[in-house]
Amino acid sequence: MKSKFLIIIPLVLIAFFFLLPEPEGTNDYQSQPQAKSQSASNLQPLSGDFIIRNVQLYDGTNQFEKVDVLVQDFRLAEISRVEAEDLNFLNKDVPEIDGTGKTLLPGLIDSHTHAYMNALSEALNFGVTTELDMFTMPEFANAHQGKRDNLDNTAEADLFSATILATAPGGHGTEYGFEIPVLKNASQADDFVKQRIEQGADYIKAVYNSKKAERQHFPSIDYETIAALIKSAHKHDKLLVVHIDNLISAKEVIALGADGIIHSFMDKLVDQELIQLMLDKKAFMIATLAVQASVTQQSSVKELMQKAYNSPFLSKQQSQQLKATFPNFGIPAQALNNALQSVKQLAAAGVPILAGSDAPNPGTTHGLSLHAELELLTKAGLSNEQVLYAATGAAGKYFPIGDRGRLMKDKLATMVLVDGNPFVNISDTQKIERIWKNGVEFSRVSVENDKANMTFNAGMINSFDQQIYVTKMGKGIGETTDQFAGGKSVVELSLIKDSQNLDNQFLKVRGDVKSGFMFPWSGFSYLLGENQQMGVDLSRVKSLRFKAKGSPNTKKLSVLLFQTGSFRPIQKDMDLSDSWQEYELVLSEVNNLDTSDIANISIVRSQAIGEFEFFIDELRFE
Amino acid sequence: MMMTDSSINLNLDKKPSLLNIFYLEAKTETIRLFRTPGFSIPTLLFPVMFYTFFGIVFSMNPATMPTYLMITYAVFGVIGPALFSFGVGIAIERGQGWFDLKEVSPMPASAYIVSRIALTFIFSTAIIVLLFGIGAVFGEVRLFRSQWITLAAIFIFGSLPFCAIGMTLGLYLKASSAPATVNLIYLPMGFLSGLWLPINFLPEFMQQFANLLPPYHLAQLALKVTDMDLGFPIILHISVLAAYTLLFVFLAVKAYHKKDKQ
Secondary structure (H helix, E strand, O other), rough: OOHHHHHHHHHHHHHHHHHHOOOOOOOOOOHHHHHHHHHHHHHHHOOOEEEEEEEEEEOOOOEEEEEEEEEOEEEEEEEOOOOOOOOOOOOOOOOOEEEEEEEEOOOOOEEOOOOOOOOOHHHHOEEEEEEEEOOOHHHHHHHHHHHOOOOOOOOOOOEEOOOOOEEEOOOOOOOOOOOOOOOHHHHHHHHHHHHHHHHOOOOOOOOOOOOOOOOOOOOOOOOOHHHHHHHHHHOOOOOOOEEOOOHHHHHHHHHHOOOOOEEEOOOOOOOOHHHHHHHOOOEEEEEOHHHHHHHHHOHHHHHHHHHHOOOOHHOOOHHHHHHHOOOOOOOHHHHHHHHHHHHHHHHHHHOOOOEEOOOOOOOOOOOOOEEEEEEEHHHHHHOHHHHHOOOOOHHHHHHOOOOOOOOOOOEOOEEEEEEOOOOOOOOHHOOOOEEEEEEEEOOOOOOOOOOOEEEEEOOEEOOOOOOOOOOOOHHHHEEEEEHOOOOEEEEEEEEEEOOOOOOEEEEEEEEOOOOOOOOEEEEEEEEEEOOOOOEOOOOOOOOEEEEEEEEEOOOOEHHHHHOOOOOOOOEEEEEOOOEEEEEEHHHHHOOOOOOOOOOEEEOOOOOOOOEEEEEEEEEEEE | OOOOOHHHHOOOOOOHHHHHHHHHHHHHHHHHHHOOHHHHHHHHHHHHHHHHHHHOOOOOOOOOOOHHHHHHHHHHHHHHHHHHHHHHHHHHHHHOOHHHHHHHOOOOHHHHHHHHHHHHHHHHHHHHHHHHHHHHHOOOOOOOOOHHHHHHHHHHHHHOOOOHHHHHHHHHHOOOHHHHHHHHHHOOOOHOOOOOOOOOHHOOHHHHHHHHHHHHHHHHHHHHHHOOOOOHHHHHHHHHHHHHHHHHHHHHHHHHOOOOOO
């Protein structure tokens, strides 16, 4: 009896542990920690040890002309000068890579990005192994910050993030349509900083424009607030960096103790006073010349895109981002020269310069734009060594990102092998031969471009005679509201029988557009591809047609056309009447629309807050 | 105290098996505890109830909260029996004179300790099974089998430092005040170590303070398995737990000898 119990209980326990559920699939986030707890051994099959022979090495601070590098268990086990006789790994039986004529660099660090969607994998595809994000939603940041210490996080760049930036109501940062907390006065600063830290911010980013600045182009937090933010961030042992775009603002924030300024200023040349201030305070500048070239309409990125060693690796989305342009803000071309000159003088005086791209602002993208930034820093007059340091060792020195940006014995082999010598020609950083993340080789991705989109021909999408959601082509129809982005609008779709013709039914869209989001909307969306990331080629289709009828409180509706991967639709408004009318949207007449790559067409109410009701029938392409 | 040798066993045909003594003592202790609902019900119920409330019903983030709190409440759960079985148990037995009786009995002292550790392990296992079950069924916690098992092992063996703490408390405290005192240590220590709510919900200075508390280190150790910890080195957490164990074993031995002299 007794012994039976002793056997049964452990058996029940073993059965219990076998019944505990395991995650499904291996790619979801939950499965990531697993590999960490099992540490390196789990990764063994993915990548073995290897030697790179006779390569030029830049370790993030120093250049070594000819070295052999042994990578063992994902780490740099040995770095030896080729001339030295006592090479203990000379005859190791591991694969060898000939590094003659090539340069081994630490994984590059982009010190200014805005990371969302595929940013981190796109970055890694161009040898950028760490991104310092300067404003993204905490949900995205947290999901990826959690992975950065995992050994098996080898398919995307590591993310560090400021999460939400500190700005004034209506200030820079609020224009993107995300509802974010803002600062009205200095008394809110400490709570703001604490909230950011709770949300996982690795450092704090603020946006500031001095009252004394000539351009007052957006509302800014005041002097007292930036002072309080800096004090609070330092009290909590966090770095604080400030977005500025003019000299006077730079001086004020550096004098207050900000750790760094973001962007070179374009209004004036740097003066001795700021140089001295920055040296005294040991402050750094994250130069973002690539975005400044774009904002002054002088970007040379189109040339970079065409290079044979870059173009195959750009995703469609990256190409779109690079081709996009800022509206002409009327900033004189001379402004970029000011920015370049200021960076040069700061660097010459010994002020640390970090390289940042500010991707994916119009004209920039993750990964490639850091290389563009390096070219611009060289153009500004920095030495190639200073430029390489700006994208590696400097970032690691000033930001709390561990050993990233360095190649050191016994540390993880996160590195890029490029063909050529970037100490002679900085563009050689783009001639990427191999990328390793945490000792595991990353195969560069070049798929999206080869894959042509599915083509749709003219035809009925949905006559709404039988049902709402399934369409004759494409993924189908669904409700869409700003709840997706945090708004509160609601919608309800239903089918109504035509009183004159009982065989005919039509779609009734009824809902309530509620305030709470900057661009409220409510209606239905028609997804063409499998998902928002998969576009469809509509170039064989002339127009989108449908019948529509309004109601007393609904005189207008909008058709939103989403390009693949884009969250900013092209909007076309239509007037409705109280009787059925035929509507036609000729696709070729829509400005800036790439008809070969459309992911989603939504028909929504967005013009006015309040309840609405409209009717749609016979949705089709012609 | 060590008087297990032949002089006592004269009347027996053969030496009693040490293992059998351990087993019998553990068994009687277990039966005693299960027959004392005043101990078993709260120690089993508290973590389960709290976890169901904070981790499942009022979960702020259904993706991670059930997993995170399942781990921290399991830590909370396993240190309970350790502190109570040792702390309150020894204090009360001392008060009743039962402790002295056991001392003069031929049973080896090690049996007393081993049986109580075994008891703690049994209760820990029960709590782990309950929390894992609730987490998996209602909280949709999904972990790899190796993670489930590693966690269970960390929880069970992680209760050892708290056995040492409980033993010291039991030897110092009076029977009448022991339950209240142990509760006064157990509940705030659990809260301050971030076992009730994630540690980063607490203000900075409280997070700093948590560094001094052993449950915090056990929780961080366990959270490492699911990569939800704050990222301090494993060795730090293990060292702190080991240091606490040694310190309290030392204090317990001291208290024990002091008691003898009285």
